[in-house]
Amino acid sequence: MLLALLGHRGFARDLNVAFSLATFIGACGLTLRVVSEGPLFAWQREFFIDPLNVFLVALTAFVALTTAIFSRPYMRVEEERGKMTPRRLRLYHAMYQLFSFTMLLALTTNNIGILWVAMEAATLTTVLLVSVYRTAASLEAAWKYFILCGVGIAQALFGTVLLYMAAEKVVGAEGGALLWTHLEAVKGQLDPQIITLAFAFLFVGYGTKIGLVPLHNWLPDAHAEGPTPVSAVLSGLLLNVALYAVLRCKVLTDGALQAPLAGQLMMGFGLLSVVTGAFFLSRQRDVKRMFAYSSIEHMGLSTFAFGMGGPVATFAGLLHMTVHSLTKSAIFFTVGHAAQKAGTQVMDEIRGLVRVNPTIGWGLMLGSLAILGMPPFGVFASEFLILTTAMKQEPWATPILLLALGVAFAAIFSRVQPMVFGETTAKRLPHPPALLPVFTHLALVLMLGIFIPPYLADWYRAAAQLIAGH
Amino acid sequence: MNPLVGQLINLFAALMLLLAFAMISQRRVLTLIHLFALQGATLVACTAVVGYATSQSHLYLSAGITLALKVLLIPWLLHRVINRLSVRWDVETLINIPTMMLIGIVLVIFAFNIAAPIAQLSSSVARGTLGIALACVLLSFMMMITRSKAVPQVIGFLSMENGLFFAAVSATYGMPMVVELGIALDVLVGILILGVFMFQIREQFDSLDIRHLEKLKED
Numbered sequence: 001m002l003l004a005l006l007g008h009r010g011f012a013r014d015l016n017v018a019f020s021l022a023t024f025i026g027a028c029g030l031t032l033r034v035v036s037e038g039p040l041f042a043w044q045r046e047f048f049i050d051p052l053n054v055f056l057v058a059l060t061a062f063v064a065l066t067t068a069i070f071s072r073p074y075m076r077v078e079e080e081r082g083k084m085t086p087r088r089l090r091l092y093h094a095m096y097q098l099f100s101f102t103m104l105l106a107l108t109t110n111n112i113g114i115l116w117v118a119m120e121a122a123t124l125t126t127v128l129l130v131s132v133y134r135t136a137a138s139l140e141a142a143w144k145y146f147i148l149c150g151v152g153i154a155q156a157l158f159g160t161v162l163l164y165m166a167a168e169k170v171v172g173a174e175g176g177a178l179l180w181t182h183l184e185a186v187k188g189q190l191d192p193q194i195i196t197l198a199f200a201f202l203f204v205g206y207g208t209k210i211g212l213v214p215l216h217n218w219l220p221d222a223h224a225e226g227p228t229p230v231s232a233v234l235s236g237l238l239l240n241v242a243l244y245a246v247l248r249c250k251v252l253t254d255g256a257l258q259a260p261l262a263g264q265l266m267m268g269f270g271l272l273s274v275v276t277g278a279f280f281l282s283r284q285r286d287v288k289r290m291f292a293y294s295s296i297e298h299m300g301l302s303t304f305a306f307g308m309g310g311p312v313a314t315f316a317g318l319l320h321m322t323v324h325s326l327t328k329s330a331i332f333f334t335v336g337h338a339a340q341k342a343g344t345q346v347m348d349e350i351r352g353l354v355r356v357n358p359t360i361g362w363g364l365m366l367g368s369l370a371i372l373g374m375p376p377f378g379v380f381a382s383e384f385l386i387l388t389t390a391m392k393q394e395p396w397a398t399p400i401l402l403l404a405l406g407v408a409f410a411a412i413f414s415r416v417q418p419m420v421f422g423e424t425t426a427k428r429l430p431h432p433p434a435l436l437p438v439f440t441h442l443a444l445v446l447m448l449g450i451f452i453p454p455y456l457a458d459w460y461r462a463a464a465q466l467i468a469g470h
Numbered sequence: 471m472n473p474l475v476g477q478l479i480n481l482f483a484a485l486m487l488l489l490a491f492a493m494i495s496q497r498r499v500l501t502l503i504h505l506f507a508l509q510g511a512t513l514v515a516c517t518a519v520v521g522y523a524t525s526q527s528h529l530y531l532s533a534g535i536t537l538a539l540k541v542l543l544i545p546w547l548l549h550r551v552i553n554r555l556s557v558r559w560d561v562e563t564l565i566n567i568p569t570m571m572l573i574g575i576v577l578v579i580f581a582f583n584i585a586a587p588i589a590q591l592s593s594s595v596a597r598g599t600l601g602i603a604l605a606c607v608l609l610s611f612m613m614m615i616t617r618s619k620a621v622p623q624v625i626g627f628l629s630m631e632n633g634l635f636f637a638a639v640s641a642t643y644g645m646p647m648v649v650e651l652g653i654a655l656d657v658l659v660g661i662l663i664l665g666v667f668m669f670q671i672r673e674q675f676d677s678l679d680i681r682h683l684e685k686l687k688e689d
Contacts, residue, residue: 111646111648111649113645113646113648113649113652113653114648114649114652116649116652116653117649117652117653117655117656120653120656120660121652121655121656121659124656124659124660124663127663128663131667131670134670134674135674136674136675139667139670139671139674142667143620143667143671146660146663146664146667147614147623147627150627150660151611151614151627151630154607154627154630154631154634157634157653158604158607158634158637160645161634161637161638161641161642161645162588162641164638164641164642164645165588165641165642168642178645178646178649193587193588194588197584197588
């Protein structure tokens with residue numbers, strides 16, 4: 001996977017796609033095996049695959065593949081405009097592969113310490129990806145990202161130390177006290193006092209990476225200033241994996257505490273993120289910033305769903321993670337091409353996409369409708385499930401959620417509509433954009449909205465059971 | 471347990487905390503780097519003593535890594551960076567130093583309060599020092615927030631890492647080896663990237679003042 005270092009000529013982008021394809025095929029193989037044979041372990045139980053992470057592994061590999069396909073024509077245009085030099089392209093491709101590797105490592109490892117190491121490594125690679133244009137703004141975004149996530153992830157390390165401390169007393173230092181499966185087996189005996197503090201630190205740490213609200217400042221900057229394929233993988237993958245890390249910790253915490261503390265924390269911060277994200281949406285002028293805030297909103301919604309707990313809410317949370325990452329990366333693909341065509345990311349200057357490149361225009365329109373939760377798409381299904389569960393379990397939160405979703409709808413729709421329709425003088429792009437990924441993603445989201453195949457539903461249910469512990 | 475060992479560990483812990491305060495009050499970048507190296511050395515000594523007292527051989531290895539990385543390699547790299555960029559001038563803080571010291575004391579009390587009940591539960595010989603470790607983390611955190619130049623921010627980041635390692639030693643005799651190696655690798659790569667960044671920021675803005683990096687804001 002790391003051999004993308006070699007190529008900096010024309011074939012590098014094809015190589016990038018090829019590597020991602022290989023990863024995806026590997027992930028599919030893995031998925032099939034897990035579905036048929038149950039959890040797998042490898043390498044002295046340091047790595048494992050269970051229903052929860054296998055679904056994320058497949059999703060990660062899939063989005064990484066489609067983003068690689070999308071980035072081929074995108075980077076070609078950037079190169080011709082002089083924004084990317086061959087050296088930067090080489091860095092970009094190497095870091096891209098390294099990033100997907102760290103994501104998969106974080107997902108498949110059984111060791112909470114290694115999970116931390118992989119998250120930190122993912123931060124480092126994406127810092128380089130965000131700053132790849134070397135402009136003043138991108139450097140600023142990358143610096144902010146590095147410092148904020150560095151601090152956040154350091155809190156998570158402290159949490160990990162505390163968790164290890166609690167576990168060591170039960171499992172013993174030799175017995176792999178950081179292995180998640182071992183911890184899960186003894187979670188009832190872990191000391192509640194230590195675990196409470198550990199979860200607080202872990203939640204703050206990984207919450208920074210999810211982009212939960214008081215700690216979300218890096219997210220819009222990093223999304224807006226980095227290259228668009230990077231925005232797509234940040235939104236589609238990195239946030240998911242961070243949420244996955246929190247989920248793993250939540251399972252342990254719930255087991256140790258016998259009290260819904262973790263869930264309450266997650267609900268509170270999730271709700272705050274939904275509301276703040278939605279209200280900031282309408283104030284944006286940069287299209288990528290706007291969709292970055294929409295990511296904050298949707299990750300907040302997923303966090304809220306997991307916080308409510310229970311099989312239905314968890315099922316909805318997982319579904320929401322999936323459809324969000326598919327839809328959001330599809331949106332970033334179209335936005336990337338649209339911004340390239342207009343030569344700017346400022347929304348007021350992007351106009352009339354349908355006239356010049358109808359496929360991009362319709363892609364963006366459909367993507368936005370999907371992310372706003374319009375009925376036929378999968379986001380509607382997951383948001384509907386989350387809302388109905390909220391009505392039953394936490395009625396106080398429902399009006400707040402509805403209000404936030406309404407505000408988000410108004411904000412995004414009023415911005416996207418003139419961008420897609422409206423008059424324009426812009427010319428077509430020199431290279432045909434790769435829109436296959438966009439429509440594949442949207443089709444998948446549509447499918448998840450109308451009908452979830454039974455084996456997929458079983459799979460979600462198994463994962464939800466694992467998290468909710470029923 | 472040998473009472474001398476306990477005394478030594480407490481001594482080193484006190485030194486760590488003292489150095490953290492010294493770093494907060496220090497204005498000169500060069501001295502800041504020396505202090506950071508010294509803190510690293512204290513951490514190494516402490517790790518080695520705990521390793522000796524409990525005959526856990528992997529703690530020696532961990533001490534060796536810390537020695538190589540945080541006492542020798544990273545201070546040397548930082549020296550090179552500040553020489554090449556000639557940033558020896560005094561560091562401005564956003565809050566004046568006496569106020570920072572007072573806030574620091576409050577943070578220490580807070581850290582001790584949080585850590586006290588938990589430290590009781592630890593089986594480590596160095597359990598009394600968990601509060602100090604948490605205090606070090608918080609103090610470095612404050613240093614990162616209040617410094618406006620890039621180099622002191624990075625030193626704050628690294629000294630936070632020191633505090634975390636100290637916490638790991640005092641709470642659990644260090645993390646498992648794989649994890650520790652991974653963390654060391656991440657820190658090393660991180661510092662290299664930050665070094666490169668400093669040159670790029672310098673190129674773009676003609677200064678290492680982070681206040682230039684405030685263009686991206688909500689309007």
